[in-house]
Amino acid sequence: GLRAPPDRIAIIGAGIGGTSAAYYLRQKFGKDVKIDLFERGEVGGRLATITLQGQEYEAGGSVIHPLNLHMKRFVKDLGLSTIQSSGGLIGVSNGDTLVFEESSWFIINIIKLIWQYGFQPLRMHMWVEDILDKFMRIYRYQSHDYAFSSVENLLHSLGGDDFLGMLNRTFLETLQKAGFSEKFLDEMIAPINRLNYGQSMDINGFVGAVSLAGADSGLWAIEGGNKLVCSRLLQASKSNLISGSVMYIEKTRTKQTGNPTKMYQVVYQTGSETRSDFYDIVLVATPLNRKMSNITFLNFDPPIEEFHQHYQQIVATFIKGKLNSSSFNSRALDELGLSTILTTDNSHLFINSIGIVSSVRENNNPQPSTDGAFVWKTFSPETLTKEQLLKLFLSYEYAVKQQWHAYPHYKPPEKCSSIILHDRLYYLNAMECAASAMEMSAIAAHNAALLAYHRWNGHTDMIDQEDLYEKLKTEL
Numbered sequence: 001g002l003r004a005p006p007d008r009i010a011i012i013g014a015g016i017g018g019t020s021a022a023y024y025l026r027q028k029f030g031k032d033v034k035i036d037l038f039e040r041g042e043v044g045g046r047l048a049t050i051t052l053q054g055q056e057y058e059a060g061g062s063v064i065h066p067l068n069l070h071m072k073r074f075v076k077d078l079g080l081s082t083i084q085s086s087g088g089l090i091g092v093s094n095g096d097t098l099v100f101e102e103s104s105w106f107i108i109n110i111i112k113l114i115w116q117y118g119f120q121p122l123r124m125h126m127w128v129e130d131i132l133d134k135f136m137r138i139y140r141y142q143s144h145d146y147a148f149s150s151v152e153n154l155l156h157s158l159g160g161d162d163f164l165g166m167l168n169r170t171f172l173e174t175l176q177k178a179g180f181s182e183k184f185l186d187e188m189i190a191p192i193n194r195l196n197y198g199q200s201m202d203i204n205g206f207v208g209a210v211s212l213a214g215a216d217s218g219l220w221a222i223e224g225g226n227k228l229v230c231s232r233l234l235q236a237s238k239s240n241l242i243s244g245s246v247m248y249i250e251k252t253r254t255k256q257t258g259n260p261t262k263m264y265q266v267v268y269q270t271g272s273e274t275r276s277d278f279y280d281i282v283l284v285a286t287p288l289n290r291k292m293s294n295i296t297f298l299n300f301d302p303p304i305e306e307f308h309q310h311y312q313q314i315v316a317t318f319i320k321g322k323l324n325s326s327s328f329n330s331r332a333l334d335e336l337g338l339s340t341i342l343t344t345d346n347s348h349l350f351i352n353s354i355g356i357v358s359s360v361r362e363n364n365n366p367q368p369s370t371d372g373a374f375v376w377k378t379f380s381p382e383t384l385t386k387e388q389l390l391k392l393f394l395s396y397e398y399a400v401k402q403q404w405h406a407y408p409h410y411k412p413p414e415k416c417s418s419i420i421l422h423d424r425l426y427y428l429n430a431m432e433c434a435a436s437a438m439e440m441s442a443i444a445a446h447n448a449a450l451l452a453y454h455r456w457n458g459h460t461d462m463i464d465q466e467d468l469y470e471k472l473k474t475e476l
């Protein structure tokens with residue numbers, strides 16, 4: 001049976017996690033519940049664009065996988081358009097020379113790959129595909145309304161002990177065990193990790209697999225900027241956006257008269273004013289650590305302790321200029337013709353990657369300006385100095401940076417925080433301990449909305465069901 005829907009729900013954070021949670025909560029609880037979405041910065045969060053000389057570029061989350069079905073669904077349901085975002089030739093530099101260089105001839109590439117690495121690239125492709133295959137079971141579970149109370153339970157239902165094991169081992173250990181060679185891991189896989197997560201092969205195996213999926217073909221983005229999906233979800237969910245910074249979430253001491261269910265008081269700052277409101281259900285859709293959200297939990301028994309997940313700093317720098325190809329390669333001084341250069345872990349370069357970018361309105365075919373300059377984006381752990389920029393570029397017109405607490409610093413064994421922090425208080429970004437990506441936040445949001453709904457209605461049979469895959473197989 002169903003009880004009356006809650007009166008008011010608060011969501012903290014209007015990134016892809018918070019806005020998709022609003023969307024799914026509206027679907028589950030119906031039109032009468034009042035949903036407040038708190039945001040202290042911009043709607044979109046880590047999905048953001050930067051405007052340079054009148055052109056917008058993705059400065060945060062930029063590419064989406066062709067099998068990220070929630071993101072695909074949003075685009076369709078919200079009337080957005082897509083652009084293709086992979087393309088161009090890739091090279092890998094160790095700081096002195098290019099250890100791998102893609103050719104524009106398909107067949108030459110195949111021969112080069114086999115020559116350098118045997119059948120390892122093909123085996124790796126199959127390894128990632130196998131994981132992706134199991135990962136995709138989540139869509140089936142969620143379309144049947146099943147929810148999970150922890151990240152571990154969710155992963156276990158997708159791929160059993162093998163999936164859970166990936167959280168506890170480094171990516172390096174995982175791939176060495178699978179028989180991949182050191183040369184291949186150093187020259188191909190580590191550079192992809194450095195591009196996608198700014199980290200070494202010591203990240204957990206699961207995020208490693210997601211990182212490799214992020215190097216698949218067919219990657220896409222939302223025309224006009226990925227952040228548009230957030231503002232559209234917000235609109236479609238008919239929630240109320242509150243521009244303010246949440247400071248405390250307090251468990252109310254006594255039952256309020258008239259409405260015994262409103263358990264939580266959310267205290268927030270807007271402008272110079274401090275305000276507060278009472279809610280039946282609260283979803284936290286931002287990483288809980290002091291640097292990123294600074295939210296304190298008051299009056300909970302047992303107490304909700306401070307979270308210490310360390311987030312990796314990444315600086316994205318946009319530079320319009322002419323690349324100095326000799327900083328990546330001792331041989332050729334002429335134009336490399338590469339559009340992305342990755343780096344190996346042992347390179348003494350101060351950047352993780354550098355690539356030509358197109359604006360959020362161009363389908364992937366970036367053109368140089370009349371003097372031959374492109375817009376490049378680098379990722380680096382630290383802000384680039386002028387001296388470093390002049391090493392990378394023969395000349396440049398501008399260099400503009402955007403700094404992020406980008407994603408967790410992965411360090412297996414991964415201890416994931418609970419999704420249920422208290423009775424009706426949920427934490428979406430607990431999911432990031434497995435892997436951080438737009439689709440992971442959307443999956444966490446769908447899960448939290450289902451979890452909140454089932455717990456509100458006492459439907460315990462819809463939570464943490466064992467052997468779901470087998471159960472749903474027969475239910476075609």
Ligand SMILES: Cc1cc2nc3c(=O)[nH]c(=O)nc-3n(C[C@H](O)[C@H](O)[C@H](O)COP(=O)(O)OP(=O)(O)OC[C@H]3O[C@@H](n4cnc5c(N)ncnc54)[C@H](O)[C@@H]3O)c2cc1C
Pocket residue numbers: 012013014015016017018038039040041042043044045046047059060061062063064244245246247285286287292293294295314316404405406407429436437438439441
């Ligand atoms: C440089 C970079 C590149 C990336 N590239 C990709 C990519 O190519 N593909 C991909 O899939 N993923 C990528 N990611 C990861 C992806 O962007 C994130 O996983 C995803 O956007 C996280 O969304 P979220 O809603 O969970 O969190 P966030 O986007 O961080 O949203 C949290 C929101 O909460 C707000 N907030 C925090 N504290 C408070 C408070 N106290 N009160 C009110 N509001 C608060 C914040 O302002 C923020 O807007 C990238 C990330 C970065 C940084």
Ligand SMILES: CC(C)=CCC/C(C)=C/CC/C(C)=C/CSC[C@H](N)C(=O)O
Pocket residue numbers: 060061062063064065068132135195196197210211213214355407436437439440
């Ligand atoms: C969740 C699944 C199954 C797939 C997601 C794959 C994906 C798109 C991973 C990318 C993750 C990420 C954090 C990328 C960072 S930067 C990469 C981008 N190419 C850029 O240049 O900005």
